[in-house]
Amino acid sequence: MALMPVTDSMFLLAEAREHPMHVGGLQLFELPEGAGPDYVSEFHRELLSLADVRPLFRRRPRGPVGTLGQFAWSNDDNLDLEYHVRLSGLPRPGRVRELLELTSRLHGYLLDRHRPLWEFTVIDGVQGNRFATYSKIHHSLLDGVSALRLIQSSLSEDPSDMGVRPPWSPRVRTNVFDKPRRSDAPDPFTAVGRLVKDVAGLGGAAAKVVNEAFREQSATLAFQAPKSMFNVPITGARRFAAQGWPLERIKAVGRAASATMNDVMLAMCSGALRSYMLDLGALPDRPLVAAIPMSLRARSGGSSSSSSSESSLGGNAIGLILCNMATDEPDAAVRLATIHDSMLKGKQVYHGMSRLQILALSAIPLIPLAVGTVPGMTTLTPPGFNVLISNVPGPREPLYWNGARMQGVYPLSIPYEGQALNITVTSYAGSLEFGLTGCRRTVPHLQRLLTFLEESLQDLEKATA
Amino acid sequence: MALMPVTDSMFLLAEAREHPMHVGGLQLFELPEGAGPDYVSEFHRELLSLADVRPLFRRRPRGPVGTLGQFAWSNDDNLDLEYHVRLSGLPRPGRVRELLELTSRLHGYLLDRHRPLWEFTVIDGVQGNRFATYSKIHHSLLDGVSALRLIQSSLSEDPSDMGVRPPWSPRVRTNVFDKPRRSDAPDPFTAVGRLVKDVAGLGGAAAKVVNEAFREQSATLAFQAPKSMFNVPITGARRFAAQGWPLERIKAVGRAASATMNDVMLAMCSGALRSYMLDLGALPDRPLVAAIPMSLRARSGGSSSSSSSESSLGGNAIGLILCNMATDEPDAAVRLATIHDSMLKGKQVYHGMSRLQILALSAIPLIPLAVGTVPGMTTLTPPGFNVLISNVPGPREPLYWNGARMQGVYPLSIPYEGQALNITVTSYAGSLEFGLTGCRRTVPHLQRLLTFLEESLQDLEKATA
Numbered sequence: 001m002a003l004m005p006v007t008d009s010m011f012l013l014a015e016a017r018e019h020p021m022h023v024g025g026l027q028l029f030e031l032p033e034g035a036g037p038d039y040v041s042e043f044h045r046e047l048l049s050l051a052d053v054r055p056l057f058r059r060r061p062r063g064p065v066g067t068l069g070q071f072a073w074s075n076d077d078n079l080d081l082e083y084h085v086r087l088s089g090l091p092r093p094g095r096v097r098e099l100l101e102l103t104s105r106l107h108g109y110l111l112d113r114h115r116p117l118w119e120f121t122v123i124d125g126v127q128g129n130r131f132a133t134y135s136k137i138h139h140s141l142l143d144g145v146s147a148l149r150l151i152q153s154s155l156s157e158d159p160s161d162m163g164v165r166p167p168w169s170p171r172v173r174t175n176v177f178d179k180p181r182r183s184d185a186p187d188p189f190t191a192v193g194r195l196v197k198d199v200a201g202l203g204g205a206a207a208k209v210v211n212e213a214f215r216e217q218s219a220t221l222a223f224q225a226p227k228s229m230f231n232v233p234i235t236g237a238r239r240f241a242a243q244g245w246p247l248e249r250i251k252a253v254g255r256a257a258s259a260t261m262n263d264v265m266l267a268m269c270s271g272a273l274r275s276y277m278l279d280l281g282a283l284p285d286r287p288l289v290a291a292i293p294m295s296l297r298a299r300s301g302g303s304s305s306s307s308s309s310e311s312s313l314g315g316n317a318i319g320l321i322l323c324n325m326a327t328d329e330p331d332a333a334v335r336l337a338t339i340h341d342s343m344l345k346g347k348q349v350y351h352g353m354s355r356l357q358i359l360a361l362s363a364i365p366l367i368p369l370a371v372g373t374v375p376g377m378t379t380l381t382p383p384g385f386n387v388l389i390s391n392v393p394g395p396r397e398p399l400y401w402n403g404a405r406m407q408g409v410y411p412l413s414i415p416y417e418g419q420a421l422n423i424t425v426t427s428y429a430g431s432l433e434f435g436l437t438g439c440r441r442t443v444p445h446l447q448r449l450l451t452f453l454e455e456s457l458q459d460l461e462k463a464t465a
Numbered sequence: 466m467a468l469m470p471v472t473d474s475m476f477l478l479a480e481a482r483e484h485p486m487h488v489g490g491l492q493l494f495e496l497p498e499g500a501g502p503d504y505v506s507e508f509h510r511e512l513l514s515l516a517d518v519r520p521l522f523r524r525r526p527r528g529p530v531g532t533l534g535q536f537a538w539s540n541d542d543n544l545d546l547e548y549h550v551r552l553s554g555l556p557r558p559g560r561v562r563e564l565l566e567l568t569s570r571l572h573g574y575l576l577d578r579h580r581p582l583w584e585f586t587v588i589d590g591v592q593g594n595r596f597a598t599y600s601k602i603h604h605s606l607l608d609g610v611s612a613l614r615l616i617q618s619s620l621s622e623d624p625s626d627m628g629v630r631p632p633w634s635p636r637v638r639t640n641v642f643d644k645p646r647r648s649d650a651p652d653p654f655t656a657v658g659r660l661v662k663d664v665a666g667l668g669g670a671a672a673k674v675v676n677e678a679f680r681e682q683s684a685t686l687a688f689q690a691p692k693s694m695f696n697v698p699i700t701g702a703r704r705f706a707a708q709g710w711p712l713e714r715i716k717a718v719g720r721a722a723s724a725t726m727n728d729v730m731l732a733m734c735s736g737a738l739r740s741y742m743l744d745l746g747a748l749p750d751r752p753l754v755a756a757i758p759m760s761l762r763a764r765s766g767g768s769s770s771s772s773s774s775e776s777s778l779g780g781n782a783i784g785l786i787l788c789n790m791a792t793d794e795p796d797a798a799v800r801l802a803t804i805h806d807s808m809l810k811g812k813q814v815y816h817g818m819s820r821l822q823i824l825a826l827s828a829i830p831l832i833p834l835a836v837g838t839v840p841g842m843t844t845l846t847p848p849g850f851n852v853l854i855s856n857v858p859g860p861r862e863p864l865y866w867n868g869a870r871m872q873g874v875y876p877l878s879i880p881y882e883g884q885a886l887n888i889t890v891t892s893y894a895g896s897l898e899f900g901l902t903g904c905r906r907t908v909p910h911l912q913r914l915l916t917f918l919e920e921s922l923q924d925l926e927k928a929t930a
Contacts (some may be wrong), residue, residue: 037557037558038557040556041556041557088553089590091506091589092502100551108577109574110482112702113704114906144466235579237579237580
């Protein structure tokens with residue numbers, strides 16, 4: 001038994017029925033040629049026969065233990081692999097609609113804390129000679145970005161490679177578990193966790209850094225976000241919607257407007273959110289503010305505000321950029337220009353900062369999320385931002401699981417108290433895959449956002465043609 | 466908003482991840498002749514189109530409210546019927562095995578307290594031209610017996626009746642919600658709940674009754690039950706196994722041995738439990754003690770120990786009979802004779818008692834269950850009994866849902882802390898349907914009990930031939 005670092009346990013302590021703290025991934029595969037009707041159940045049986053499980057996937061939380069209420073990790077010596085690795089089916093006709101309904105339901109349940117905090121479901125009965133997998137893992141084990149990377153690391157670029165192992169196998173080669181890499185994963189909640197630890201470790205010197213960051217913060221949009229339908233208390237049930245768009249379409253708009261691919265993705269979201277909220281009569285007068293975690297270049301060398309070696313580390317750091325989404329603007333081209341501008345300014349704020357300063361500044365708009373776990377606080381605290389949008393780079397080449405081609409991979413993330421909608425996108429083999437995770441009650445008809453995303457991209461294409 | 470009576474809220478207060486307090490029912494239907502591939506999804510869509518929902522199925526818990534931490538019921542004005550009424554599929558090949566796996570999983574999740582505490586899942590893809598439904602309802606809304614009765618009341622004996630409504634429809638005619646009837650449902654936990662209320666209402670007079678009952682209790686087997694593998698702390702995941710046996714086989718054994726059908730059912734369980742525990746090297750030297758809730762005839766007229774009209778009511782009352790299961794005995798005929806004898810003695814203990822006395826005496830062996838919700842207590846308190854076995858009489862005639870014949874109906878019940886296995890049986894159209902609900906971790910390979918039940922019945926048939 002090992003006491004759990006606060007960076008892990010904060011996700012267990014913050015968890016309640018209303019905001020399960022797990023991330024997920026939906027993968028869609030094509031059945032290999034000649035696959036019989038038992039292919040999927042055979043695939044599942046084979047997974048169960050591989051009893052080798054990486055230590056991370058064997059540990060389960062114990063506690064709170066002791067008077068400090070701290071959690072500890074212990075090893076599950078009787079890991080019940082059949083419990084974790086499940087086989088499910090879709091009702092007929094097995095369209096994407098039925099697949100998303102099942103995935104929404106699976107993503108809404110809490111993981112069982114008596115067992116290692118992960119589940120993997122193989123899904124049979126997907127229309128069009130396909131099958132799917134849904135992975136679910138607690139944020140205290142892996143953040144969303146690392147989970148997505150691990151899924152991708154486990155697959156092969158070679159369709160004839162029959163030695164592919166599941167993500168929990170110790171034989172999967174990945175850099176996800178390398179300590180130095182973990183810190184540069186663009187996941188804001190891990191960043192806050194590390195910040196807590198870093199600041200605690202620094203003692204008095206930390207105060208100066210945070211003060212400095214607060215002064216800089218006036219340049220950002222924090223706490224200028226309007227109240228919106230997404231910034232309300234949430235319930236535990238989830239709705240998930242997912243779709244991919246050809247990267248080429250997005251790149252073409254970017255080239256025409258001298259904007260980055262990320263800008264165009266945000267402009268797609270902006271147009272879609274605007275249409276969605278207009279439809280519901282819920283569009284705020286002021287523009288929505290999105291929070292976008294980005295990997296930023298940190299200043300190397302010593303820092304004037306701290307002599308700690310921790311804070312003087314250069315390299316990459318996670319910065320949370322606040323972006324004016326221009327949802328008050330009817331013109332798609334103007335929206336894209338505003339977003340492009342806002343993102344540039346957002347990055348400039350961090351220019352020349354040390355890693356710790358970047359973290360401290362990024363943490364400020366996240367504070368309401370932490371406060372949100374106190375009942376009733378959501379309605380009192382102004383939102384630091386309106387919606388969290390993450391962009392996780394993925395592999396360019398098609399990937400295979402023992403010959404089954406992965407058609408798409410869609411990330412499922414965590415809505416928080418006061419943050420009822422999460423948008424995470426990832427690139428894969430020439431397409432940009434959107435995963436929208438929302439609270440079932442407060443974000444109705446989430447799937448309409450998919451239609452609005454397509455319309456929004458068409459508007460951008462027309463505006464830049 | 467109405468404050469919740471303690472008889473309802475005790476099930477919410479006692480609930481934890483390890484012991485969800487909901488009951489369930491699995492129904493298996495034959496597809497009507499000429500049903501197309503969309504029959505099941507059409508069936509589901511039709512259920513969603515019936516927006517009429519009985520008030521009981523609209524209320525959800527609020528609280529704890531106020532300083533006393535009491536729960537209240539409030540009405541869900543935005544009932545999201547699609548959330549409650551789901552459509553699921555089985556993976557191929559869709560055997561009973563896959564059906565039981567899905568049902569086990571669905572029965573292991575907690576209901577969402579933000580919504581009315583029930584779910585209904587229509588299950589597509591069952592082999593042999595069948596489909597299934599799984600109902601789940603919190604014990605604070607309906608006890609297991611009433612839930613089973615409600616399911617049955619909603620169906621029709623007429624295969625051509627196309628006006629069948631789902632159990633949550635206010636148009637289902639049933640006596641389940643008649644107050645006087647609810648009290649005679651043979652459910653021990655409802656009985657304890659009522660006892661708390663009755664005793665609280667009686668004040669000083671109650672003490673005498675309970676004292677009297679304690680003296681009588683020396684005649685019963687309470688607290689003579691050995692420690693067994695079933696009387697341990699449990700986890701939240703469930704395993705469910707179900708099968709029906711022809712009533713005629715059971716009756717034949719009863720006739721040959723001058724035993725009741727209930728005795729033979731218990732002897733089947735006894736033999737099966739013995740084989741199962743022998744297999745695992747876990748058979749205690751002393752015989753297991755089963756607790757069997759039964760509807761008993763209570764004494765009418767005034768009671769010497771209380772002048773309250775509540776306690777002087779005659780009619781039926783729920784008594785908890787403790788039965789020596791003779792699991793230490795290798796001979797099937799001797800086991801049956803011992804059980805028959807023990808049941809007779811158990812009933813005699815209650816002879817001439819008032820309703821309140823019956824309830825008070827029945828509550829004594831249930832006390833460890835209440836204590837069991839305190840962590841760590843399970844290992845310290847001796848079990849009041851080893852396994853709870855309920856027998857709920859059901860309809861004799863085949864029932865239909867808009868022409869789909871119900872092949873079988875299997876009850877799912879609640880394992881408790883210290884009571885890892887529950888056996889509930891119900892009769893239906895010439896067969897006795899067994900539903901075994903166990904904690905997934907502490908009751909391994911639960912499905913083996915089905916094989917052992919068949920072997921046990923064969924042994925009884927040989928012994929009485």
